[in-house]
Amino acid sequence: MKDRIVFKCRFGGKDGWGHVVRCSAIAEAFRHRGWETLLWGSGEFESLPDDVAQAFCGESREGLETSSILFVDEMYTAQSELETLATSWRSCNPTGIVAGVDDMQVRSMAGFDLVLNAEIGLEKSEYEADLVLLGERYAMLRDGFGERKRELDIPAFGDSVPVLVMLGGTDAFGYLPKALDALALVDGPSVVPIVVAGNPRGLGDSLGHFARSYVLGRVGAAELADWMEVCRAAVIACGSSVYEAAALALPFVGLSIVDNQTASARKVEVNWGMPICYCEDGTFVGSEFQEKFTRVLEKPKESYSKVDTLGAERVVEALISKLLSRNSC
Numbered sequence: 001m002k003d004r005i006v007f008k009c010r011f012g013g014k015d016g017w018g019h020v021v022r023c024s025a026i027a028e029a030f031r032h033r034g035w036e037t038l039l040w041g042s043g044e045f046e047s048l049p050d051d052v053a054q055a056f057c058g059e060s061r062e063g064l065e066t067s068s069i070l071f072v073d074e075m076y077t078a079q080s081e082l083e084t085l086a087t088s089w090r091s092c093n094p095t096g097i098v099a100g101v102d103d104m105q106v107r108s109m110a111g112f113d114l115v116l117n118a119e120i121g122l123e124k125s126e127y128e129a130d131l132v133l134l135g136e137r138y139a140m141l142r143d144g145f146g147e148r149k150r151e152l153d154i155p156a157f158g159d160s161v162p163v164l165v166m167l168g169g170t171d172a173f174g175y176l177p178k179a180l181d182a183l184a185l186v187d188g189p190s191v192v193p194i195v196v197a198g199n200p201r202g203l204g205d206s207l208g209h210f211a212r213s214y215v216l217g218r219v220g221a222a223e224l225a226d227w228m229e230v231c232r233a234a235v236i237a238c239g240s241s242v243y244e245a246a247a248l249a250l251p252f253v254g255l256s257i258v259d260n261q262t263a264s265a266r267k268v269e270v271n272w273g274m275p276i277c278y279c280e281d282g283t284f285v286g287s288e289f290q291e292k293f294t295r296v297l298e299k300p301k302e303s304y305s306k307v308d309t310l311g312a313e314r315v316v317e318a319l320i321s322k323l324l325s326r327n328s329c
Helices: 018-032 079-092 176-183 221-232 241-247 261-274 288-296 311-329
Strands: 003-006 038-040 071-072 097-101 116-117 132-133 161-166 189-194 234-239 253-258 277-278
Touching: 003 018, 018 038, 018 311, 038 221, 071 079, 071 311, 079 097, 097 311, 116 311, 132 253, 132 311, 161 221, 176 189, 176 288, 221 241, 234 241, 234 288, 241 253, 241 261, 253 261, 253 288, 261 277
Parallel strands: 003 038, 003 071, 071 097, 097 116, 116 132, 161 189, 161 234, 234 253, 253 277
Antiparallel strands: none
């Protein structure tokens, strides 16, 4: 039987796509090694971008199949529930390991063998796990962001400024039209928004402000990376997308939309020098956004972080090493 890893991950709605996208980066790396990868999630599998869905061999109904690794990435699951989950899974897989991703450092992650937090600049934590991986060098990016040649025939933009606008695959909180409306009022060169939206319905009026615009829908990693290389700047939510932008040296205005993004947003602002609009209380101030976007256009398109495209490989190597250590005891 193949080695198997099960990913426990809620996605869609308020959970967005960021968690399942970064799980797919780990899944891709395991599939390259011949492992079977299963997704145990509560979202709609068919709604995912093709390259995300294809990273998983299939779906798991209960997550209790015989497997070597359980990988959990759920931000709203309480610590007590995580411990119950780990105990239940170990009853079926006593020689396996349980790994988890945490973004906010409010859970101890007790009961886990390995914990990952890719927060920018993070060097210390109080996690109660055997092995802890900290900092942006463990940011999990999909294969498409690695070494490759451009796959798309992207049109020329002349004096216009192509701007990537990506506020999560679901935009569950409705900030995308607000950002587009504000972007249309920015003084200076003509902006061409390149919008990534899982559900672009309802954007007609906002996109009508622009002479040109593109809506990408459920975009794959390689296509997204191609557009990031072409775009002059971006407007993105402060989730996993900030690492994708950083890997390709794309300056951006970040929107901190939910509370688990606040700490990351502050690090983006302090460590990377990218301006942030803090919207956790539901407010979006167009004039503030416009001022910050104008500043971003002045930034050179050059490296500003320690993010590279090898984070997923580092995580996988740590997981396999931990598993081998467990089974050699």
